[in-house]
Every structure is written in C-alpha cells, then in structure tokens.
Amino acid sequence: MEVDEKTKKKIESLEFELYLTRQTIIDLMSDEKQHILNSYYQCKTREEIYLWKNRIAKELIALIKPLPIEYRSPFSKRALCPLCGQGTSSANEFGYKIPEGLRRHLVGWNSNSQCSVTKAAFKLALDYWKEKFPRNEQYKKSE
Numbered sequence: 001m002e003v004d005e006k007t008k009k010k011i012e013s014l015e016f017e018l019y020l021t022r023q024t025i026i027d028l029m030s031d032e033k034q035h036i037l038n039s040y041y042q043c044k045t046r047e048e049i050y051l052w053k054n055r056i057a058k059e060l061i062a063l064i065k066p067l068p069i070e071y072r073s074p075f076s077k078r079a080l081c082p083l084c085g086q087g088t089s090s091a092n093e094f095g096y097k098i099p100e101g102l103r104r105h106l107v108g109w110n111s112n113s114q115c116s117v118t119k120a121a122f123k124l125a126l127d128y129w130k131e132k133f134p135r136n137e138q139y140k141k142s143e
Contacts, residue, residue, distance in 0.1 A: 019127070022120040029083060029117065036060060037117070040125035049129055053122065057106040064102070067095050081105055083117035 003011070026037050036059045043049045064079040071094045072078040078095035079102060080087050086105075087095040096102040108114035108122070 019124070022124050025117055025120040026124070032063065033060065033083065037121040040121070040128060043125075043129065046133070049125075052125070053107045053118075054103070056118075056121075057103045058099075060106060061099050061102055064098070066098060071095065081115050081117075084115045086113075086115070089113065 026034055029037065036056050039056060040049075040052055043052055060082050064082045066072070066077040066079050073093070077098040078087075078093070079098050080095050081102065083106075087093075088101065096105050104110065105113055106115050106118050108119065
C-alpha cells in the first residue's frame with residue numbers, strides 16, 4: 001500500500017515521539033541503571049545481542065536488596081523490581097523470587113508481567129540494531 005507524503009511525515013513524527021518517550025523512561029532511572037540499560041550500543045555481533053538481555057538482567061539483579069523477612073518467605077529471598085518497583089501479581093507473595101523470578105520479569109519471560117522499563121530499553125535496542133546491522137549482515141551467522 002502506498003502512503004502519501006503527509007502520512008509519511010506524520011508516521012515519522014510519531015515514531016520520533018515514541019523514541020523520545022522510550023528514552024525518557026530510561027532517563028528517569030539512576031545513572032548506574034541508565035548505563036546498564038543503554039549498554040546495547042556496545043553490542044558488536046548477533047551473539048552479543050542475544051546475550052545482552054540476560055547480561056543486563058544479571059547486572060540489575062546485583063543492584064537489589066532483598067525485602068525484609070516480614071515481606072517474604074523465610075525459604076526464599078524476594079525483591080521488588082529495581083526499575084519499575086513492581087512485584088508478583090500473586091495474592092500470597094510479595095516481590096519476585098531472587099534471582100530467577102526477577103530475571104524472568106526483567107527479560108520478559110512472560111510478556112504479561114515484563115518490566116515496562118526493560119520493555120522500553122529492548123525496543124530502543126532493537127531499533128538501534130536494525131539500523132546498525134542491516135538484516136543481511138546482522139543475521140548472516142544464524143540463518
């Protein structure tokens with residue numbers, strides 16, 4: 001379907017506004033968290049791109065402090081997300097189990113409960129990688 005020039009300009013404008021909104025979400029984080037979330041610029045290969053999500057989740061989990069014992073089971077450490085401040089939607093639990101529950105939340109294991117901040121960072125990363133690595137170059141090794 002062909003789009004007229006006015007529509008193209010409107011789409012470009014909306015895409016730029018969406019980019020700015022996502023970047024603002026990242027900019028609201030502490031400097032240390034911004035540095036971690038913006039590290040997608042350092043990925044040089046497709047393999048590094050695949051590893052990036054889990055690497056930043058690990059780095060972010062290293063920053064958290066577990067919830068006090070009265071907010072968690074004595075058998076498992078739990079914490080709120082260090083970015084969005086959310087916890088599990090389970091009525092009987094508070095926070096995410098450390099480290100796996102929190103890692104799943106950060107990387108989007110279950111997209112219904114993915115952290116909104118990492119979701120914005122992942123979209124920024126994907127847009128950057130699409131421009132940095134044209135499809136025929138970016139996917140050569142894996143296809």
